[in-house]
Amino acid sequence: xxxxxxxxxxxxxxxxxxxxxxxxxGAAAGAVRDGDELPSRRVLSALLGVNPNTIQKAYxxxxxxxxxxxxxxxxxxxxxxxxTVQRIREELLERDVKSVVDAMRQTGVSKExxxxxxxxxxxxxx
Amino acid sequence: xxxxxxxxxxxxxxxxxxxxxxxxxGAAAGAVRDGDELPSRRVLSALLGVNPNTIQKAYxxxxxxxxxxxxxxxxxxxxxxxxTVQRIREELLERDVKSVVDAMRQTGVSKExxxxxxxxxxxxxx
Amino acid sequence: xxxxxxxxxxxxxxxxxxxxxxxxxGAAAGAVRDGDELPSRRVLSALLGVNPNTIQKAYxxxxxxxxxxxxxxxxxxxxxxxxTVQRIREELLERDVKSVVDAMRQTGVSKExxxxxxxxxxxxxx
Amino acid sequence: xxxxxxxxxxxxxxxxxxxxxxxxxGAAAGAVRDGDELPSRRVLSALLGVNPNTIQKAYxxxxxxxxxxxxxxxxxxxxxxxxTVQRIREELLERDVKSVVDAMRQTGVSKExxxxxxxxxxxxxx
DNA sequence: GTGGTCTAGACCACG
DNA sequence: GTGGTCTAGACCACT
Numbered sequence: 001x002x003x004x005x006x007x008x009x010x011x012x013x014x015x016x017x018x019x020x021x022x023x024x025x026g027a028a029a030g031a032v033r034d035g036d037e038l039p040s041r042r043v044l045s046a047l048l049g050v051n052p053n054t055i056q057k058a059y060x061x062x063x064x065x066x067x068x069x070x071x072x073x074x075x076x077x078x079x080x081x082x083x084t085v086q087r088i089r090e091e092l093l094e095r096d097v098k099s100v101v102d103a104m105r106q107t108g109v110s111k112e113x114x115x116x117x118x119x120x121x122x123x124x125x126x
Numbered sequence: 127x128x129x130x131x132x133x134x135x136x137x138x139x140x141x142x143x144x145x146x147x148x149x150x151x152g153a154a155a156g157a158v159r160d161g162d163e164l165p166s167r168r169v170l171s172a173l174l175g176v177n178p179n180t181i182q183k184a185y186x187x188x189x190x191x192x193x194x195x196x197x198x199x200x201x202x203x204x205x206x207x208x209x210t211v212q213r214i215r216e217e218l219l220e221r222d223v224k225s226v227v228d229a230m231r232q233t234g235v236s237k238e239x240x241x242x243x244x245x246x247x248x249x250x251x252x
Numbered sequence: 253x254x255x256x257x258x259x260x261x262x263x264x265x266x267x268x269x270x271x272x273x274x275x276x277x278g279a280a281a282g283a284v285r286d287g288d289e290l291p292s293r294r295v296l297s298a299l300l301g302v303n304p305n306t307i308q309k310a311y312x313x314x315x316x317x318x319x320x321x322x323x324x325x326x327x328x329x330x331x332x333x334x335x336t337v338q339r340i341r342e343e344l345l346e347r348d349v350k351s352v353v354d355a356m357r358q359t360g361v362s363k364e365x366x367x368x369x370x371x372x373x374x375x376x377x378x
Numbered sequence: 379x380x381x382x383x384x385x386x387x388x389x390x391x392x393x394x395x396x397x398x399x400x401x402x403x404g405a406a407a408g409a410v411r412d413g414d415e416l417p418s419r420r421v422l423s424a425l426l427g428v429n430p431n432t433i434q435k436a437y438x439x440x441x442x443x444x445x446x447x448x449x450x451x452x453x454x455x456x457x458x459x460x461x462t463v464q465r466i467r468e469e470l471l472e473r474d475v476k477s478v479v480d481a482m483r484q485t486g487v488s489k490e491x492x493x494x495x496x497x498x499x500x501x502x503x504x
Numbered sequence: 505g506t507g508g509t510c511t512a513g514a515c516c517a518c519g
Numbered sequence: 520g521t522g523g524t525c526t527a528g529a530c531c532a533c534t
Contacts, residue, residue, distance in 0.1 A: 012139075014525060022232070029234025040506060051527040056507075072507045073533040092233050097247045100226035106148075107218050108155025111248045115241055121223045122237045140516065177518045265390070266531065274484075281486025303533045344485050349499045352478035358400070359470050360407025363500045367493055373475045374489045392510060418521060429512040434522075450522045451518035 001039065002032040002078075004047055015050055019058040021092075027067070027080055028089035034080040038068065127163045128152070128204075130173055141176055145184040147218075153193070153206055154215035160206040164194065253289045254278070254330075256299055267302055271310040273344075279319070279332055280341035286332040290320065379417065380410040380456075382425055393428055397436040399470075405445070405458055406467035412458040416446065 007022050009015060026032040038044075038059065041052040048055075059076055062068040067084065070076040104114045120126045133148050135141065152158035164170075167185065171178040185202065188194040193210065196202045230240045246252045259274050261267065278284035290296075293311065297304040311328065314320040319336065322328040356366045372378045385400050387393060404410040416422075416437065419430040426433075437454055440446040445462065448454040482492045498504045 012143075016525075017138075021229075025229065025232040025234075029232060031234070042506085052507095053509095053528080054526060057525085059507085070507065071534090074506065076507075089233065093230070093235065093243060094252075096226055096229045096233070097243050097252070100222055101244060101247045103151070103222045104219070105248075106151040106155060107215065107222070108151075108157070109219065111245065114248070115245060117219060117223050118227060118244065119237065119241060121227045122231070122240070126220075126223070142517090179519095180517060183517095264395075268532090269390075277481070277484040277486075281484060283486070306532060309532095341485065345482070345487065345495060346504075348478055348481045348485070349495050349504070352474055353496060353499045355399075355403065355474045356471070357500070358403040358407060359467065359474070360403075360409070361471065363497065366500070367497060369471060369475050370479060370496065371489065371493060373479045374483075374492070378472075378475070394510075420521085430522095431513080431524095432511060435510085437522085448522060449519090452521065454522075 001037050002026055004039065004044065007048065009048065009050075015048075015054050016057040016061070019044075019048075019055065020061055023058070023062065024067075024088050025092060027078065027085055028092055030085075032078055032080075034078055036078045038076045038078065040075065128158055128165060130165070130170065133174065135174065135176070141180050142184040142187070145174075145181065146187060149184075149188065150193075150214050151218060153204065153211055154218055156211075158204055158206070160204055162204045164202045164204070166201070254284055254291060256291070256296065259300065261300065261302070267306050268310040268313070271300075271307065272313060275310075275314065276319075276340050277344060279330065279337055280344055282337075284330055284332070286330055288330045290328045290330070292327070379415050380404055382417065382422065385426065387426065387428075393426075393432050394435040394439070397422075397426075397433065398439055401436070401440060402445070402466050403470060405456065405463055406470055408463075410456055410458075412456055414456045416454045416456065418453065 002023060004022070007019075010018060023032065023038075039047070041055045041059070044055045045052040059068060059070060063070050063076075067079055067088075068076050069079050100118075101114075109117070117126070128149065130148070133145075136144060149158060164185065165173065167178050167181045170176075170181050174181075185194065185196075189196055189202075193205055194202050195205045226244075227240075235243075243252070254275065256274070259271075262270060275284060290311065291299065293304050293307045296302075296307050300307075311320065311322070315322055315328075319331055320328050321331045352370075353366075361369070369378070380401060382400070385397075388396060401410065401416075417425070419433045419437070422433045423430040437446060437448060441448050441454075445457055445466075446454050447457050478496075479492075487495070495504070
């Protein structure tokens with residue numbers, strides 16, 4: 001079962017996308033594997049304090065992308081081949097890296113400053 | 127005059143926020159300076175292919191935040207003290223760095239892998 | 253024993269309502285009579301390929317409407333006085349006739365066209 | 379502009395389907411033609427006493443079926459070729475006739491009784 | 505208990 | 520003013 005213990009809702013981005021990305025990152029990191037059950041709409045909606053339909057929207061998109069299997073009355077579960085995991089991992093990393101590089105460049109920091117900041121933040125020294 | 131030459135509309139985020147961020151990053155980078163003129167609403171609207179109301183909304187927020195001075199009949203211009211620029215810069219960098227570190231950690235990459243990917247992307251080797 | 257031989261599930265309408273209507277129409281037509289036994293929940297559930305809870309819901313409503321008599325341990329059976337049958341018959345016919353007349357009028361056909369189409373369909377010439 | 383003056387909400391059937399069918403019947407009857415504007419979400423929702431999203435669902439389906447053209451900021455309008463109108467007309471009539479014939483047959487009335495009832499209702503003598 | 509659908513209200517970008 | 524999207528709550532059929 002995927003654990004949402006360290007999930008926190010952030011502002012700005014749609015909630016269903018935050019949930020979607022959280023699950024994809026968990027799959028890329030190996031924290032959730034093929035066949036693992038997802039929390040039910042009601043359980044997760046109570047846990048996160050959002051409407052069950054918002055959870056369902058995230059799950060439905062995952063199903064359309066072939067990452068989740070849903071049947072009425074049964075729990076939804078992950079559908080993760082190794083190739084799928086690898087593909088998700090690459091998509092997420094490319095997206096994250098490009099966006100941060102664009103943003104920091106435009107903000108006017110040098111490569112060295114950027115790498116230094118990121119390293120400090122990673123180690124909790126910020 | 128503020129230059130929007132390398133502004134590109136991205137999906138997902140509200141357009142008025144993208145414009146706000148673009149201007150703030152420019153200020154943090156020094157590309158936008160105290161006293162610089164902003165393009166008129168209709169000029170920028172035509173340039174970006176966006177509705178004038180959306181430009182108006184971004185300008186109004188900038189003014190409410192005290193980053194822009196507007197007088198009727200005159201062009202709006204940036205109002206950027208050194209402290210303001212420094213504050214914006216720190217806010218933007220903290221936001222960007224934290225979000226990318228959170229994301230990449232959750233995706234399951236090591237600090238070394240992350241720094242390597244970012245460096246490669248920065249240098250265009252990706 | 254009630255016969256569900258020519259019952260077919262249709263989309264759109266809730267299943268328990270389809271079952272209710274099927275039984276009521278049978279009563280109006282005289283195919284279902286006072287004292288006739290109803291199939292047990294599990295038998296009908298298997299026959300129609302429907303969840304037992306759904307059958308249970310239909311039977312419960314029939315009982316609440318006074319059309320079925322249930323005693324624990326014994327089979328449920330129809331409770332149909334002549335007045336009841338007549339009332340059901342009129343309700344069903346009024347409902348069906350009004351809805352089709354409203355619909356066809358609004359679709360812009362004349363009375364003659366409508367009657368002609370219905371006669372053809374009745375005789376299988378459509 | 380399509381007129382909803384004689385539209386009445388009925389129970390049982392989903393509201394968006396009732397609206398969808400009402401518009402299709404109007405097109406089949408010639409009451410709404412190619413290029414006619416549809417009432418806006420807000421106007422129609424206020425008129426019918428339902429949520430704007432329910433109206434939008436009906437309009438969106440019509441658009442997916444190619445019967446309506448919608449653009450952000452502009453009014454939606456009907457897209458009705460003669461072939462389309464003819465196809466809709468046939469679909470609606472077939473559906474209506476089949477359902478009423480099935481229903482009345484199962485309710486145990488003869489063809490003559492059925493036609494007589496429908497004629498009486500059509501003429502308001504019921 | 506589960507997932508699927510319908511209805512509802514607020515916000516956004518746009519003409 | 521317009522349509523598009525996100526979030527929310529209730530009901531249905533099913534395991």
